[in-house]
Amino acid sequence: MKDVLLVKDLYVGYGDQEVIRGISLRITEGERVVIMGPSGSGKSTLLKSIVRLVEPWKGEVYINGVNVLSDEVDIRKIRQMVGFVFQSYNLFPHMTVLRNVMLPLEVVKGLPKDEALKKAIGVLRLVGMEEYKDRYPLQLSGGQQQRVAIARALVMDPILLLLDEPTSALDPELREEVLDVLRNIAGRGISMLIVTHELDFAEDVADRIVFMDNGFVIEEGPPQELLYKPKIDRTRRFLRTIARRLYAVNRYR
């Protein structure tokens, strides 16, 4: 299997604060990896550093075999191959939904307008947002905005999708619509690296779950093992807190 993402002994930080302390990670073609871990453990930093939205200190990152951290690499070319979905959606509020999705095609890829339009409509249909194409982001619910953000990442035909807590800014009743879209995308065979604490979702889509704490990977394995029989005490304690929250929600279902 070809490696879509290969991270070797990566160190990342801000100022003199070390946040990622020697992480290695591999994602093969079509593989879906979920990252979990407590707040501040460095999950967002890890995702950002893969496409150099945060500059890594040392280590190696390869995407599709290309050395991302080499001086010769055109990082913009790499970013075009890697979709990024943020916790806070980050759509461009001054553009319609359709323009948001067309923008990277027209501006970055230089596609002609009619072609960009056709593709944009296609992905908007995929995430169930076609009928909202002329709305502006701030006129939509959080769940709808996040689906557009997913469409905007997908429209570039990425070989890898990085998702940073795509549902944690959403009210519980809006989460499922986004998770359903992601399940659907997962079924299409695209490689994904997802930070999420949605246990059911992780169990459904993940080939592997990586548990991070304090800048280290402290445990990883298939969902059946990591979610049901964690070996490390820290993992178990963390899962217990999430499960408690989840149980509180389920009580009212």
Add this chain to the structure above:
Amino acid sequence: MVRDKLGKVLIMNRDPLFFIINLIPYLAEGLLVTLQVSVLSFCFGLGLAALLTLMRVFGSAPLRWISRTYVEAFRGTPTLVQLLLIYFGLPSVGVKFDPLTAAIIALSLNSAAYQAEILRSAIKAIPETQYLSAESLGMSTFQIYRHVILPQALRTAIPALVNEIVTLVKESSLASVIGVVELTRRGEYMVAYTFRALEVYIAVALVYLVVCLAMSQLSKVIEAKFRIPGYERGRI
């Protein structure tokens, strides 16, 4: 001649309201000069402000320093002193302007400093996440500013920019000091002619007020036109 006739009518009539109403057409001619000075100063000022902002945001350390110092220098000294310096001071080093040109130059330079601050803070107000998501799509810095940052920043800046042109309309009255015959100067002529300072200056003030109110009203229309849909619900 017309002025003589007007003057006679005005001096003869003791009714202040009649006096003020009849004064207004005469003052309106001064208003044209006032608008010319303020609108031109605003436009030149905006051009220079764009350059200063460019230097501030993208420039090397010396360019950033120049831009910052310029802004501080012009915001830290009285507009009147700047005007006097350009009109009376510069001739001694061989640079001489007629009053109208001197007024427009002084106000343009002055306004550029304020407008540069407006543009800079409007750009600063765009959240970091907007840059991040644009970068994550593979956009270049130029593309990010062209398609994502500036369209939003300019919308944010509209109220402050309109406020700036209102300020210019009022500050252009300083040009009367160096002999530009604009609205205020015309008022002074009329006072000299009729000795009725109270009514004349009330009339002058009214003309300024109407213009400034009209501009604020226009600002609301422009703002509404460019408002980001959904923004009025206060979410961002």
